[in-house]
Amino acid sequence: MNSDDHNTYLEWLFLESDNLLTPGERGRLREHLGTCDSCETERQSLVAMNQILKASLVPVRQGFSAEVMTALQPAGWEAKSPRTWVAAAIVLFLLTIGAALLTGWGAMDDAPALAPLAAASVAVFDFLQSSALAGAGLLSASWRGIGLAFSTLLSGSPWTAASFIVLVVGVDLLLLKLLLRPKGHRDSAARSGSGPRLR
Amino acid sequence: MASELLHLSDLELITAVLQGNQERYGDLVERYQGRLVNYLFRLLRNLDEAHDLAQEVFLKVYQALDRYDSRYKFSTWLFRVARNAAIDQIRKRRVQLVSTDRGGDSDGGSGTWEFPSPDPNPYGDLRNKERGEALQTSIDALPWEYRELILLRHFGELSYEQIAKLKEMPLGTVKNKLFRARQMLKVELRGFLEN
Numbered sequence: 001m002n003s004d005d006h007n008t009y010l011e012w013l014f015l016e017s018d019n020l021l022t023p024g025e026r027g028r029l030r031e032h033l034g035t036c037d038s039c040e041t042e043r044q045s046l047v048a049m050n051q052i053l054k055a056s057l058v059p060v061r062q063g064f065s066a067e068v069m070t071a072l073q074p075a076g077w078e079a080k081s082p083r084t085w086v087a088a089a090i091v092l093f094l095l096t097i098g099a100a101l102l103t104g105w106g107a108m109d110d111a112p113a114l115a116p117l118a119a120a121s122v123a124v125f126d127f128l129q130s131s132a133l134a135g136a137g138l139l140s141a142s143w144r145g146i147g148l149a150f151s152t153l154l155s156g157s158p159w160t161a162a163s164f165i166v167l168v169v170g171v172d173l174l175l176l177k178l179l180l181r182p183k184g185h186r187d188s189a190a191r192s193g194s195g196p197r198l199r
Numbered sequence: 200m201a202s203e204l205l206h207l208s209d210l211e212l213i214t215a216v217l218q219g220n221q222e223r224y225g226d227l228v229e230r231y232q233g234r235l236v237n238y239l240f241r242l243l244r245n246l247d248e249a250h251d252l253a254q255e256v257f258l259k260v261y262q263a264l265d266r267y268d269s270r271y272k273f274s275t276w277l278f279r280v281a282r283n284a285a286i287d288q289i290r291k292r293r294v295q296l297v298s299t300d301r302g303g304d305s306d307g308g309s310g311t312w313e314f315p316s317p318d319p320n321p322y323g324d325l326r327n328k329e330r331g332e333a334l335q336t337s338i339d340a341l342p343w344e345y346r347e348l349i350l351l352r353h354f355g356e357l358s359y360e361q362i363a364k365l366k367e368m369p370l371g372t373v374k375n376k377l378f379r380a381r382q383m384l385k386v387e388l389r390g391f392l393e394n
Contacts, residue, residue: 014378018352020359045392049385052392053353056334060236061250065228068257072224077217077265 009036013043017050092124099123209273217265224264228257231274235281238355241338242285252288256281275361278351282365330391337387345380352377 012029015021021029033040100120154161207215207226215223232253239256240249260280267276338346351357351365359377363370385392 011378014381015374018359045385045389046381048392049381049388052330052334052388056331057233057237057354058240058246060232064232064236064250064254065225068228068232068254069221069225071254071258072221072261073258075262075264078219 006036006039009039010042013039013046017046096120096124099127210269213264213267213269213273216261224261227273231277232257234274234354234356235277238278238350239281239285241335241350241354243288244335248288252284253281256284259284271364272361274355274357275364278355278357278361279365282347333388333391337384340387341380341383345376345383348373348377348380349384 009029009032012021012025016026016029033043096117097120100116153164207223209227209230212223212227216227235253235256236246236249239252240246243249243252256277260277267273338349341349347366348362351362352359357365359370359373362368362377363373366373368376
């Protein structure tokens, strides 16, 4: 038997301990072990080593998984979970029911043109519409306010306007630099940070 | 119910967690805690630190669970996060060691190398302690890359394919290196293997 064969059998001994040999290879190995004392000795020491490794496993401390579960913080992705939508839907439903009861009572004196639930839906819709209009009004007022502030700033002294322009250009450059960072930098930052992601 | 959970794959458990069933994450923790703690224990050489870091890893993975890529095994991802966290911890420890200029006690050598022994005989305990220390010394004597492979295979119980993915190495290279690593470990342990 040449040494190449012998090395192959040695390698197979390790693969066998990992259950990675085919039945055919296993049979050939068994056959070889019957005739080769040195490989048989190798096998025995490999078995002993695996036993030592197995025996060295330490037990996990009592209640470890409970500790982990207690320490779990709400994750960002949980906000997207259906549970959140269920809660919102329940609130909307209760709101509608409440409004139905109120408008139902109110509508009893007037002509009962609409059923209480339909009237409630209209009322909730009106409420949402008014909220949206109020929000839009506030937003438009805010923009007008910002515009007024800018025009005041730019029409003031030329130095104020110049410093303002320098500030805006500086912030833009900083943003641009962050966006154009090489990919490697971003990856290493993610690796050392909290974003474990498989490539 | 418990036996039903045993048959749920990692992906099924993760899907359940992402759908709002947080308790299923506890099943994942139970499934991997032993392997993770043992892997980290051999890297950090301190059982308390290994538990703390394992907890940190599980918490970190939970936060990023929606980014889990199902083309890969969960265990590969988990051990990659654990490996990076352990390397960071070892680096921090080295910095502390240099800055405080103290001896080897920050190595965490707090008598935690013994094998868990059911043997009430004091000589049996002594033998276990010796074997535990010999194993750790032998593992520490390996070059870093070989040591890592031994730890991932024997303590993390990862398959060759998983180790190849985690280490970004061809499968054949993992097989060769693991073969050499185990041969070296066997040589280091020969005194105990002959007995």
